[in-house]
Amino acid sequence: MNNxxxxxxxxxxxxxxxxxxxxxxxxxxxxxxxxxxxEVNASxxxxxxxxxxxxxxxxxxxxxxxxxxxxxxxxxAARWIGDDAAKVVEKNFAxxxxxxxxxxxYDTLVWQTVQDxxxxxxxxxxxxxxxxALEWLL
Amino acid sequence: MAGLIKxxxxxxxxxxxxxxxxxxxxxxxxxxIETYETILIKYRVQPEEEQCIDKFxxxxxxxxxxxxxxxxxxxxxxxxxxxxxxxxxxADDVVEKLIKIRKDELLN
Numbered sequence: 064m065n066n067x068x069x070x071x072x073x074x075x076x077x078x079x080x081x082x083x084x085x086x087x088x089x090x091x092x093x094x095x096x097x098x099x100x101x102e103v104n105a106s107x108x109x110x111x112x113x114x115x116x117x118x119x120x121x122x123x124x125x126x127x128x129x130x131x132x133x134x135x136x137x138x139x140a141a142r143w144i145g146d147d148a149a150k151v152v153e154k155n156f157a158x159x160x161x162x163x164x165x166x167x168x169y170d171t172l173v174w175q176t177v178q179d180x181x182x183x184x185x186x187x188x189x190x191x192x193x194x195x196a197l198e199w200l201l
Numbered sequence: 202m203a204g205l206i207k208x209x210x211x212x213x214x215x216x217x218x219x220x221x222x223x224x225x226x227x228x229x230x231x232x233x234i235e236t237y238e239t240i241l242i243k244y245r246v247q248p249e250e251e252q253c254i255d256k257f258x259x260x261x262x263x264x265x266x267x268x269x270x271x272x273x274x275x276x277x278x279x280x281x282x283x284x285x286x287x288x289x290x291x292a293d294d295v296v297e298k299l300i301k302i303r304k305d306e307l308l309n
Contacts (some may be wrong), residue, residue, distance in 0.1 A: 064210070188307060
């Protein structure tokens with residue numbers, strides 16, 4: 064009887080685990096679907112923070128997204144950082160675009176490199192704002 | 202120059218980096234140069250620590266004046282713990298200095 068009860072319990076636990084994993088993947092997929100729409104919903108949980116060394120791929124993905132959705136980047140900057148940031152990003156993004164495209168060819172890329180390379184083209188202040196918007200809003 | 206002994210490469214680089222940072226400290230002090238990066242170097246702020254301060258500034262740039270250092274440190278500490286699972290220990294005056302310099306750069 065005890066063994067039978069244990070078997071039933073383990074099956075039930077298995078269902079619970081599978082269901083929550085499935086629910087999480089549905090949630091994750093909803094989040095990624097909503098992130099791919101025009102309005103970037105900053106489902107930024109302020110306590111979630113990935114290390115800067117998340118990898119070149121993550122930095123490049125953020126740059127690629129921004130190159131395709133610069134208007135949304137500006138809107139996000141206005142919403143989550145402020146109008147000052149949004150104005151600077153909007154004014155300088157076109158100038159930053161060729162640099163960002165070049166950076167996509169780098170083998171290894173960190174956010175500091177993005178900021179440093181942008182500084183030569185748009186100046187330090189704009190480089191910092193653009194880097195902040197790319198790093199923290201995407 | 203690093204590379205004398207292959208097994209010691211990391212240590213050699215760290216030591217030479219320390220020499221360079223000490224030179225920057227001396228030059229900055231002698232000529233009164235105070236920038237965001239010279240402060241980071243002077244106080245040997247780690248990249249992960251700076252990352253948390255930077256995120257805080259990005260998300261709170263318009264309310265920095267109204268927040269107390271206690272509130273600021275608490276939020277940064279939460280970012281830092283989420284990232285590293287370690288306790289935050291950068292001093293108040295260093296954080297205040299970095300925030301002030303960065304804010305002046307961004308809003309002026």
